[in-house]
Amino acid sequence: MTANSTPPAVRLAGITKRFGDVVANDSVDFTVEAGSIHALIGENGSGKTTLMSILYGLYDQNEGTIHVDGEERSFDTPRDAMNAGVGMIHQHFQLVMPMTVLQNVVLGHEPVKNGFVDEERAREEIEAISTRYGFDVVEHLDTPVRELDLGTRQRVEIVKSLYRGAEILILDEPTAVLTPQEVDGLIDLMEDLRADGRSLIFISHKLDEALAVADDITVLRDGNAVGTVSASETSEAELARMMVGRNVLFESDARETTVGEPVLEAENLRVAGDRGLEKVSDVSLSVREGEILGIAGVQGNGQTELVEALTGLRTLSSGVVRFDGDDISAASRRDRIEAGIAYVPEDRHVEGLVMEYDLVENGLLGNQTIAPFANGGFLDWGAVREHTEEIIEEFDVQPPNPDSEAESLSGGNQQKFIVGRELGHDPDVLVASHPTRGVDIGAIEFIHERLTELRDEGLAIVVVSSKLEEIQALSDRIAVMYEGEFIDTVDPGDVTEAELGLLMAGQRLDDGGDASEDGVPEGEVSPSGTSGDESSSGVET
Incomplete structure (x- = not known):
């Protein structure tokens, strides 16, 4: 955590947002310390996205104030928020699929030289960001985004925000489409960004990931801030109880299943x-x-x-x-x-x-x-x-x-x-x-x-x-x-x-591992009625 003399990166005070008769946020207070990772969790409809959309300039609040780096701010558009150093990585990526990685990163913020887009300068700046944080997007700068896998697209989104000067990053459900190995890589990246002095807001349904990466965790329920806890002093069970207002069963009892005919x-x-x-x-x-x-x-x-x-x-x-x-x-x-x-x-x-x-x-x-x-x-x-x-x-x-x-x-x-x-x-x-x-x-x-x-x-x-x-x-x-x-x-x-x-990720387990190539130990009968040493043109499941 940062020293007490440093103002919070973000302080939302008394934020209320109404949509007609529906109160999406009800006098919410939310503070993110500078240079920290702060997880924001809650059920669907609890107000997380609305609250962050207000911080990012997508919505106007009905009541309350926004402070960024100790200064009260008002954002009418996302561009206003970006100019104040706030970036957002949306769950559904905001990329133009037919355009290249380079074009997506600089879109709307193209460097200009003699009246033309300075592509050489753009490449240098993107490469500097990629090298600094270990991104592997440089080799894809001229590749249309639609040809990239989802993990690479996400890194393009992050590079785009960093290119535009974001010091505060909102990541909305960033691990939803990633493999466990890609999740580990994202967590490492988030920790690198924090070590570099940036502040991150991590929205997630995955309590284990919030506990693994966050310094502090705020829980929203029914538009209200239920509380903020230190990640090192809480548990999945406690966070789940805060989210839904009751104890939650994480694992069901094992059941004996009688398997019938195909x-x-x-x-x-x-x-x-x-x-x-x-x-x-x-x-x-x-x-x-x-x-x-x-x-x-x-x-x-x-x-x-x-x-x-x-x-x-x-x-x-x-x-x-x-x-x-x-x-x-x-x-x-x-x-x-x-x-x-x-x-x-x-x-x-x-x-x-x-x-x-x-x-x-x-x-x-x-x-x-x-x-x-x-x-x-x-x-x-x-x-x-x-x-x-x-x-x-x-x-x-x-x-x-x-x-x-x-x-x-x-x-x-x-x-x-x-x-x-x-x-x-x-x-x-x-x-x-x-x-x-x-x-x-x-x-x-x-x-x-x-x-x-x-x-x-x-x-x-x-x-x-x-x-x-x-x-x-x-x-x-x-x-x-x-x-x-x-x-x-x-x-x-x-x-x-x-x-x-x-x-x-496409890597077969070793022959000595727990699973065989077709998922059936040699000589045994699979649930589909085939033996493990029976060959087929596809994997029989």
């Missing part, structure tokens, strides 16, 4: 992406009654295309998808819904909900042709409303108002509603893609409990996630996807999180 199978799938390039290469899998198959991997390695092929949203280049033994490779998404394949999409705002619709209208999605909601070509809105009210009650959706617009709900409540709607189809298979992405700890606990309960009741479930703690907690088997293939399939109890991270 329900959803895929054989030698090849699937092209939006640009026509092959994104899934010769992948085979099988998920059975009463089990959860976890698919792990850094986003962008073919998981999205695989899920869309399984659920009927993307055409196969080759291969076969079977449901209860029947070939459904050519079946539409509608056909697969009616057959019993439910789907929780990875982007709830784009694919899961119509944000301006109320919950009754969103409750109809996917049910338009299914009794009792459709009868003789007409919709029974009374039945739809009753169904929506059942979802709200069973899945504890807040506020419990079926006439609420989807966009008015927090991310966690939106996700709970989608999960409830999909399970309302009474499916035989659930494919859940990133089911708790951007969801607070209370909603994560709830969704995990429901998935394991349904697994134990005999539902076949596929969970796709880049969160290793989620994959390990839920899965009976884990298939790791890298560059369009299953690089390995492992038992969650036989590998560490670090080993899973290596697999996600």
